[in-house]
Amino acid sequence: MSILSIPGLIAVFLVIPGICGFILTDLLHIYESSAVRRFALNLAWGNLLMWAAFEAVAVPMILLRQDFRNVILLWLLILAAAVIIFVSARKKAPFIRLHGKQGKHTGLFRDRTAMVLLLLLLVIAGFQCAVYLFGMHLDEDDSRFIAHAVYTWKTDRMLTENPATGELNLRNWGGDYLKDAFSPWMIYIAMVSRLAAMHPAVLAHTVLPVILLILGYLIYCLIGVELFDEDRRKALLFCVIVAFLQLFFAGSTDTQSEFALLRIWQGKAVAAGVGIPMILYCFVYLYRHTEEERAFWILLIADWACCLLSGMGIILAASMIGICSAWYIFAFHKWKMIWKVPVVLLPSVCYGGIYYLCKIGRIVL
């Protein structure tokens, strides 16, 4: 990592998600009641939109064995086109819209209790980030994920090798390697590494965990905001408690926190630490703002983004969206929205379905 990496990192983790998130939340009328929360919301949704766009671009390109550089180019073009179309379409409309309740709160810096809670959150989350920054957790699964990313970063070829040995494997993907073709999170890591001029192992083991952990806690803060009627103190306290509980939700290697705090750079762990909390946030938001039916479409992006993360992301997102949507329709009498459920689940159904057909040999890649 050099000083040259900083502009790339700021672009990929702050500017692009900020703009993408703004577009998405504005299109779907998902607003928060303060600029800070809107910023958090934009960052979270921006990242998910970037992941969804990458999944849409990368999977066909991988299956067609295209060059990695084409994927980057196409992905950037799609995001740029979205920004241009959005800006030209919304020229005359107010550019930043917030919920009507804006202004009822005092400023964050004047609220001493909120500041203390924020400080507590920073201490706990900061400790977790510091562990990722200065510590080293060796995970053998990286011999697959990070080796794939490093190979792509270096050679511009995607998933054409056996990551364990480097042997070319152009004919087909065996076993779990087939899942990587449909959930190429490691290729996303390779792309960010390329854009930030940084070795993928450095990005994955040092930079990405901190970003993803912060993103996870932003989402928990937003969940708290929705659960406690925009009471800032309660939302922050909620997040402080979640952050603290994560530290002790261990004992077996299977818990959500184990994945979020020990190896969040891996796709399945991103699903545990960011993807699932984001889906939970979507539903808490939908259950609270029942009149905002347009916001339901955000689940399409959430599902699509989770498909990028891992095979488990495909299944978890589809299951959770399916169950929670059923509750939404039943409990809030949204019978007219039933048709939207299969539509938002399309990414999981398509990627999962094609994966299954490949696995049983009905489709030969």
Added chain:
Amino acid sequence: MTEASRQVLDTVRESFAGNWFLLLWIISLIYLFFAEKEKRRMFVYPSILLGVLIFNPILYWYVWDKLFDYAYWRAFWMVPVLPAIAAAAVSLAGRMRRKSVKAGVIAAVLAVSAVTGTFIYKDRFVRAQNRCKLPQASIDVADALLALDSEPRATVDASLFCYIRQYSPDIHLMYGRDAWGYIDIIGNGSYSVYQQMILPQPDLSYVRSCMLDWKYDYLVMLPSQAPGYRQEDAESYDSSFYSDALGSAGFEYLENVDGYLICKAIPDETETE
């Protein structure tokens, strides 16, 4: 269905071993159900629904086991355990009037979680040795191999093969994690070499012949695997010992990097010709 119930219970027991968070989740939902009526529809009922469906033996048998295969326990991530406990704690504290009591309630919840849980970082992280967060020996060995050849083909010790290709994809290995049965089925030949290389004294002539047959040039091994190595004499061994010992097995000793010997398989003269 008894079998399904037993498997669900076993998985729940294993996944929530070492903490009481499942119990705390149930208590939290019961509390929220009675204390926060307006949150029932937006949080409590959906959480119960998720729990009932995910921990359900019938659904396990017909759906989850098929969907999640070996990793049914990952379905538990969908159950909002931590948010429910946190929401209950915040709600309970919110009902107290005095700030000190509020703080006491939160402290009690955190203390119960800490005492009944397991600290997640216990023995899990070590101090980073480099920016890549890989064992320093794997990076040093990789650099040494890359200094010898732009695309070296090597057989490396099992303690290194998971990390070397995370550093450089230019190094090709005879076997990697696949030797442990991970995903790919390793070829019989490579596996037999791996089986030799995990022995205290491998048959290096067999390893060499396989390496030459499959065009692998470099061998990275532990000093204790050199022919004639005796632990009691280890301190007296220098590079000439390793040169002789490995030379007798058909290898050219090159260097010792971070406690790993790097050597090159020497083709037979007839093969060279």
